[in-house]
């Protein structure tokens with residue numbers, strides 16, 4: 133039968149597309165990938181209520197090591213929906229799962245949605261002027277690469293989207309304060325302009341723009357969170373970001 137890869141968007145249960153909802157409604161089995169992101173204001177129980185269906189939580193082990201006994205086995209003779217917060221193939225990709233389905237001659241369909249990679253457009257920086265995306269891991273004591281990426285992007289006049297580690301199964305999310313502390317420790321100047329983005333895609337979205345040394349003093353309680361390090365800005369970008377100045 134068919135394995136549907138369905139993007140859920142970012143905010144809550146209502147951000148699914150009409151096509152996505154149709155796929156979920158007709159699916160015999162529904163999996164929710166629960167390790168790479170989380171909807172700002174919605175958990176599995178709320179999704180189950182909205183769809184009127186039971187949802188199986190798919191952790192990394194299930195998706196990466198046990199798919200042949202679960203998702204792929206089900207999809208051999210049933211319609212299966214595999215739900216991913218944000219867009220399906222953004223950041224951590226599920227390309228491998230789709231490839232494996234193809235090798236087993238299981239039909240796949242992809243239903244896209246918005247991703248944090250595009251939704252950050254809301255801050256007003258030109259999307260065409262972003263460089264490589266980087267992620268700051270929880271365990272970052274000996275990790276240098278995120279700041280190296282930022283420096284390289286700045287050198288090339290490119291903005292950087294910095295994703296922050298998370299562990300939704302244990303309700304653990306890195307916040308922008310920890311991310312800024314880490315970057316300052318790596319040598320980022322305290323005057324570096326940064327943008328904190330929290331709960332993007334929800335009504336309670338919070339965006340703040342300013343110098344790292346000022347932003348670090350603030351508390352941000354909406355999750356997930358990410359950070360943007362802007363490069364050289366066009367005056368229209370400066371004007372847009374000015375609205376979010378702390």
Ligand SMILES: C[S@@+](CC[C@H](N)C(=O)[O-])C[C@H]1O[C@@H](n2cnc3c(N)ncnc32)[C@H](O)[C@@H]1O
Pocket residue numbers: 142143168169170172216217218219220221222223224246247248249294295296297298329330331332333355356357358
């Ligand atoms: C692996 S990425 C998300 C990939 C997801 N498939 C997508 O397309 O958005 C997860 C990271 O993106 C950031 N993120 C995700 N959703 C967010 C949101 N609504 N607001 C702010 N940052 C978010 C956080 O830094 C989070 O740790």
